[in-house]
Amino acid sequence: MTPKLRRTHRLIWLVLAVLLPVGLIAALQLPRVSIPLNKDRTTPDVHQRLLPTAKP
Amino acid sequence: MAVQYSSVLWNRQKRRYDFVIAALIVSYLLIFCVLQATLFPEVTTETILIRATSTLAFLLLHIVLVIGPLCRLDARFLPLLYNRRHLGVITFLVAGVHGVFSIIQFHSLGNVDPLVSLFTSEQEYGQFSQFPFQPLGFVALLILFLMAATSHDFWLKNLSPRVWKALHTSVYVAYALIVLHVALGILQQETSPVYAGTVGAGLLTIVSLHLLAAFMGQRHELRPTSPADDGFVAVCYVNDIPENRAKG
Numbered sequence: 001m002t003p004k005l006r007r008t009h010r011l012i013w014l015v016l017a018v019l020l021p022v023g024l025i026a027a028l029q030l031p032r033v034s035i036p037l038n039k040d041r042t043t044p045d046v047h048q049r050l051l052p053t054a055k056p
Numbered sequence: 057m058a059v060q061y062s063s064v065l066w067n068r069q070k071r072r073y074d075f076v077i078a079a080l081i082v083s084y085l086l087i088f089c090v091l092q093a094t095l096f097p098e099v100t101t102e103t104i105l106i107r108a109t110s111t112l113a114f115l116l117l118h119i120v121l122v123i124g125p126l127c128r129l130d131a132r133f134l135p136l137l138y139n140r141r142h143l144g145v146i147t148f149l150v151a152g153v154h155g156v157f158s159i160i161q162f163h164s165l166g167n168v169d170p171l172v173s174l175f176t177s178e179q180e181y182g183q184f185s186q187f188p189f190q191p192l193g194f195v196a197l198l199i200l201f202l203m204a205a206t207s208h209d210f211w212l213k214n215l216s217p218r219v220w221k222a223l224h225t226s227v228y229v230a231y232a233l234i235v236l237h238v239a240l241g242i243l244q245q246e247t248s249p250v251y252a253g254t255v256g257a258g259l260l261t262i263v264s265l266h267l268l269a270a271f272m273g274q275r276h277e278l279r280p281t282s283p284a285d286d287g288f289v290a291v292c293y294v295n296d297i298p299e300n301r302a303k304g
Contacts, residue, residue, distance in 0.1 A: 002218070002293070002295050003293060003295075005218075005221055005222070005225075006273070008225070009225065009270075010270040010273075010274070012225070012228050013228070013263065013266040013267060013270060014267070014270075016228060016231075016232060016263065016266075017263045017266075017267055019232070020232060020235055020259055020263065021256075021259065021260075021263075023232075023235065023236055023239065024235060024239050024252075024255065024256060024259060026184065027184075027236070027239035027240055027243060027244070028239065028243065028252055030184075030185045030244065031185070
């Protein structure tokens with residue numbers, strides 16, 4: 001690893017160390033459970049907000 | 057004189073490394089699938105596979121990402137670095153199974169192409185709260201694919217070490233995309249603090265180790281170890297030495 005790449009590598013992690021926790025916390029602050037629970041849990045609940053385009 | 061490459065230069069260490077990885081992966085998948093089938097008996101096999109491969113790929117990516125800083129902090133972890141390429145390729149394969157099963161389960165049998173559906177079923181790209189989480193995972197999978205496909209000395213030689221390393225540094229982008237994929241996806245549904253806490257703990261571990269390794273490395277560069285400590289005097293970086301020089 002060259003010195004320049006090493007510096008870039010460190011800079012990337014410094015940026016990620018700030019951005020990733022901020023992004024995660026921001027996502028957790030969103031109004032969750034906007035999707036109704038799938039009681040029988042036959043499909044991953046999170047995908048219920050997807051509306052599949054069924055064949056006519 | 058031609059340069060010949062073989063797919064994998066197997067040796068005893070690599071075989072042991074891969075055997076341990078395979079054993080751990082099979083054990084994880086078995087335990088996870090049995091637990092899922094027991095706790096949620098109504099869940100379909102496809103869903104169990106999607107969940108098992110998603111958590112496993114995320115876990116493997118964490119392991120791949122901590123190996124580098126761990127080795128810089130303590131030389132005893134160097135055996136883990138030896139065959140990290142294989143671990144990275146396996147991570148892509150597991151993530152690929154998750155991606156393929158997800159696309160088949162949620163985007164096939166529609167009136168649009170599954171990949172088109174992947175990018176258009178949710179279109180609120182301008183809002184963070186509704187930002188589509190699936191394209192994030194897809195782009196991350198593409199990055200993992202590029203890395204897995206070029207994880208060979210052939211590509212290291214032909215792309216040049218600089219380009220190859222830059223390409224493989226994009227794993228950090230992939231990791232960021234996957235964290236957002238998880239945060240905007242499953243964490244929006246599963247409100248238990250256990251899930252968010254687990255993701256947060258993984259993130260904290262990786263970021264802390266990388267920052268600590270960077271800090272220690274920086275300190276070592278500013279105040280290099282004296283010759284009395286290790287018997288060597290640092291004169292330059294290896295890359296500073298011209299070709300065909302400094303030979304014994």
